[in-house]
Amino acid sequence: MTPLQLVFLLTAALTLVAAFRVVTTRNLVHAALWLVVTLFGVAVLFVLLNAPFLAVVQVVVYIGAIAVLFIFAIMLTRREMRDQGAQLNKGWWAAALVSLLTFGGLFWLTRSWDGFTRTAAPLPTGQDTLSALGKALVSPDAFVLPFEIASVLLLAALVGAVYVAYREK
Amino acid sequence: MTFWNDPIHFIAEWLRGLFIGWGMSGDVANVLIALIGAVVLASVAMVLDILLVWVERKVVARFQDRLGPNRLGPFGLFQPFADILKLIIKENITPAGADKVPYNIAPILAMTAVLLLWAVLPLAPTIFGVDLNVGALYLIAAGALGTLAIILAGWSSNNKFALIGAFRAVAMMVSYEIPMVVTLLIPTILAGTMSLNGMVKAQDVWFVVLSPLAVIIFLISAVAELGRAPFDLNEAESELVAGYHVEYSGMKFGLFYAAELLHAFTFGGFMAVLFFGGWRGPWAEQYPLLGLLYFFVKAMIGYWVFMWIRYTMPRIRIDHMLAFNWKFLTPLAFVLLMVTALVDKALAGAETWVYALGMFLANVVVAWVTVEILRAYSRRRRLEEEAPAKQVIRTGVEGQAAHH
Amino acid sequence: MVDAWLYIGLFLLVGIVIPGMAIMISWLVAPRKPNPVKQSPYECGVETVGESRVQFKAQYYIFTLVFLVFDVETVFLFPWAVALGKLPLFVALEGIVFILILVAGLVYAWRKGMLEWV
Structure with a gap:
């Protein structure tokens, strides 16, 4: 096992444990903080995948x-931070079934994919990946349409936020 | 390669030879050297932090027409060591009902977020932790961890003052992050790279000449990001006592305090790197230690400006603070970004001095238009304010006339 | 590239250990004599009324929402800014269009009074 694999396994384990705690912890703010740990773990995974830009963007x-937004939302909506109710409701088995099926389906689909075993081609050295990304985002023969649509999507999010917050004066 | 033109790699090579001589493998030696480098750099930052306590106290004293610490050692230089000793032997009070784990993580995280910035700060041509190709965005990412530390501190303390302070701080930090990121985009455009050392190398003409407005916007948003006066409403001693760290005592409070000072100096350093040529100066390329000196002088001047602002300005109200950001600074920063991008494209092939002049003039035009818009706005507001008063007088006169 | 990030990882470790050590030392030498009065939440000597973790003004949430939109936008702009020097003029303009669409959003939010604190 190479040191890189060791780091990956530790990070992945931390991410999964934190994700599990997000769901199981009864304190909402703690759940948000565990979510931060999960997201940080994902950022580290991006670094290991040689995608530093995405890692920094993740943070x-x-x-x-988003984590700050969650914490603000929690502070706004609930006076009582500690949830005393049952953590499972009557439909838990259905949710478990759906999750199991989804996981099984994904597992089955990716089982035969050779991407797991194949070694990725090394990145061409000396190439500025960020600059290449920037070019790809705005070049007419690449991703300019998704790029502009992303802007419209963000605009829609902003308008939606205005609508939710708008009060007749 | 000698010590004088590349000290860090000179020492690193020497250490590597030493470690391999001890029978280590090359990889282990590399990791060990990186670790030693990190420890040294972080320790330098911490020692500097101790000196900053003295600098800050001495300078604030001068601003307030006092002498400041002058008893311990020459010019009171040993005062911060006494401060640290005192902080260490003070009791760490944990308030009842505090959320223990976040409560203890928060001061550490606040310091870590600031220290992390030092990993990318280019101190001299060859003296820096690491030169990331996402350097500018890394600065914001480390700031995000600082925001988190404040939320943790405010929420876990089980104190209303702390929570209110934390909320204000976070609202302010996230708001002012937008103009800051946009002004980070401007050196990125001018240098064509996000690597901080690359930006310094690209500054044959300091970016402060090319984009003086960006420097002003960055300075204002940096003050807000630091939570220093006039944007210190997260601490607001007259209303919130001390804001998010009101329940902290002893060394835990000390860490918040130290983190704040080091943060201010680090932002002075980033101002220097982004706009004032970083380590650039005569003979800096040949003798990196000279570059180190230039960097620290520039960073110290930046830090002094932060102190100057802090001890001159009164605190502003939260609604004014947010309105100033969202209705003035953010639109201005976006306009400046678009203008910079356009001028950059228009003058792409031009001589350096034509490019610099064009950029500077574009900034002047943007500033002038901004001032004109503000003047027109304030004139309209003044007329609106005065108008009802006149009407009252007129109706009064007419009313009297009707009586007659 | 991973080498550079290894350094950042080590630096993160060091950055946690150094302040951690400061707290540890203080934990070892500082006195510990807790009592209920000392540990009560500090409110200038007045007894705390009700829950300390009070509810907050919705405006905090709204401003964070606006911030989120612009934060995501600027992240998109960084690769564009890096590549700007190597792009033809009309391709560079697409970035400006991107900004303009969102500035329109800011103006809309402004006109709807969303940027007011009260």
Whole structure:
């Protein structure tokens, strides 16, 4: 086992444990904090995949903005932070079945995919991946349409937020 | 390669030879050297932090027409060591009902978030932790961890002041992050890279000449990000006592305090790197230690400006703070970004001085238009304010006329 | 590249250990004499009324929501800014269009009074 694999396994384990705690912990703020740990673990995984830009974006957007948004939302909506009710409701077996089926399906689909065993081609050295990404985002023969649509999507999110928050004065 | 033109690699090579001589494998030696480098850099930052306590206290004293610490050692230089000793032997009070784990993580995380910035700070041509190709965004990512530390501290303390302070701090930090990120995009455009050392190398003309407005926007949003006056409403001693760290005592409080000071100095350093040529200066390329000196002088000047602002300005109200950001700074930053991008494309092939002049003039035009818009707005507001008063007088006169 | 990030990882470790050590030392030498009065939440000597973790103004949430939108936007802009020098003019303009669409969103939010604190 190479050190890189060891780091991967530790990070993956941490991410999974944290994700599990997000669901099981009874304190909502703790759940949000465990979510931060999960997201940080994912950022480390991005680094291991040689995608530093995505790793940094993961921290900036998910930890810096979305986790903060979650914590604000929790503080707004609930006065009582500690949930005393049952954690499972009557439909738990159906949810478990669906999750199991989804997991099984994904497992079955990816089982035969050779991407797991094949060694990825090394990245061409000396190439500025960020610059290449930037070019790809705005080049007409690449991803300019998704890029602009992303902008419209963000606009829609903003308008939606305005609508939710809007009060007749 | 000698010590004088590349000290860090000189020492690293020497250490590597030493470790391999001891029978280590090359990889282990590399990791060990990286670890030693990290420990040294972080320790330098911490020692500097101790000196900053003295600098800050001395400078604030001068601003307030006092002498400041002057008893311990020459010019009171040993005062911060006494401060640390005192902080260490003070009792760490954990308030009842505190959420223990987040409560103890928060001060550590606050310090870590600041220390992490030092890993990418280019101190000299060859003296830096690491040169990431996402350096500019890394700065924001480390800031996100700092935000998290404040939320943790405020929430876990089980204190209303702390929670209110934390909420204000976070609302402010996230709001001012937008103009800051946008002004980070401007050096990125000018240098064509996000690597911080690359940005310094690209500054044949300092970016402060190319984009003075960006420097001002960055300075304002940095002050807000640091939570220093006039944006210190997260601490607001007259209303919230101390804000998010009100329940902290002893060394845990000390860490918040130290993190704040080091953060301010680090942002002075980033100002220097992004806009004032970082380590650049005469002979800096040949003698990195000279570059180190230039960097620290520039960073210290930046830090001094932060102190100057802090001890001159009164605190602003939260609604004014948010309105100033969202209705003024953010639109201005976006306009400046678009103008910079357009001018950059228009003058792409031009001579350096034409490019610099064009950029500078574009900034002047943006600033002038901004001032004109503000003037028109304030004139309209003034007329609106004055208008009802006049009407009252007129109706009064007419009313009297009707009586007659 | 992973080498550079290995350094960042080590630095993160060091950055946690150094302040951690400061707290550890203080934990070893500092006195520990807790009592209920000392541990009560500090409210300038007044007894705490009700829950400490109070509910908050919705405005905090709304401003964070607006922030989130612009944060994601700027993340998209970084690769564009890096590549700008190597792009033809009309391709570069697409980034400007991207910004303009979102500035329109900011103006909309402004007109709807979403950027007001009260």
